[in-house]
Amino acid sequence: MNSLLNKKVKFIDLGLKEYQQAWDYQVSLFDKTLAVKTENRNLPENQQKITDNYLLFCEHPHVFTLGKSGDESNLIISKEELHTVHATYHHINRGGDITYHGPGQIVGYPILDLENFFTDIHKYMRLLEESVIQTLKEYKIDAGRIAGLTGVWIDVENERKARKICALGVKTSRWVTMHGFAFNINPDLRYFAYIVPCGIQDKAVTSLEKELGRKVDVREVQKILKEKFREQFDFEWL
Template identity: 50%
Template sequence: MKTTVIDWNLIPYSEAWQRQTEWFDALISAKQNGEPYENRIILCEHPHVYTLGRSGKNQHMLLNDEQLKAIGATLYHIDRGGDITYHGPGQLVCYPIINLEEFNLGLKEYVHLLEEAVIRVCASYGIAAERMEKATGVWLDVHTPRARKICAMGVRCSHYVTMHGLAFNVNTDLRYFSYIHPCGFIDKGVTSLQQELGEETPLAEVKERLQQAILSLLQG
């Protein structure tokens, strides 16, 4: 089946979640009924929003409703794995809705593949990124006190069909992370391409590099 890349640009989180869910359910249904389907890789940005996964703890959100409103953000409890994370303008979000069986991937290998794609994109900008043991996502300076996360991961999988995905800090306003304990890590920092390079990086360019890296890895 073919794999299509779709760019939603800036889209409210609730709308993206609804559209993702519809496509996710439709792919599962098509797969179960032996009907044709399309794998989709969605790229987008969101207005300021915090999402709390199934294993998330409410106390990792440090603001109340009034304070959230004051910084122009909203909070959603959602059905992916992982704890709390932030999405906002300047952050590249990628939601692959794909049938893993078609690519001979298990869930662990799939998360590994997404991490590898981001590691490759970082390398293309001269940044040495890596995985951290017992923590999903992509990190810098893992074995030092300066360990910091540049990309968060949170995936839902049912019948080997995926939704949700990754959030890659490109030109993200990192102050918004100070209002949460990101993914439950209290002693670890966050960073962005902009922070590491000392200048803004064209988001369109990063989108192009990320989709090429994911497609290349899926094709093996």
């Protein structure tokens, strides 16, 4: 086995964090990992350094983010009106279309060097989804996937009733990941009315609170989700 493989992940809870601040922090970790990989290219194996892995959790104040290939017309509210709903807007470099982040969501940003685990972006996306699916099972909620659509959905067998509870959008470079997922726990779902979520016009958005009919402790869900994430990716916490 390659002695440089690092199967350990550092968890960092950023708490409530402005989107730009969290993005800048992600970029700093992402760039640091890429720099190590670039340096390693020119070194003999016994001098190469391992790359670090991180899982960041946070909540954001109200914000809409549009992926690099997204359609800005999916932001229904005008940019001039954003201040009236106390929201900001960012056009960013992840995949996917438009989404909403806000208080009551678990936003997860894995900064992983997938060469420490496996080199398969499709598998990476499916394991992110599976971490959420297994978390929902702890609340007796049966969730799954819809062919051709990323994210985690409820009532996947019923096209008219299917609703999204977790959105995904990632960026990778040389197998290093950033951005990630947004898992709706107790968010204000009215904010999704200001966008066409993920560019999908005919599907609703839901939350754990809405499905259970009660508020849920975000910290409790975080604890379960962390463990499910660890199980899926098979690593140790630092």
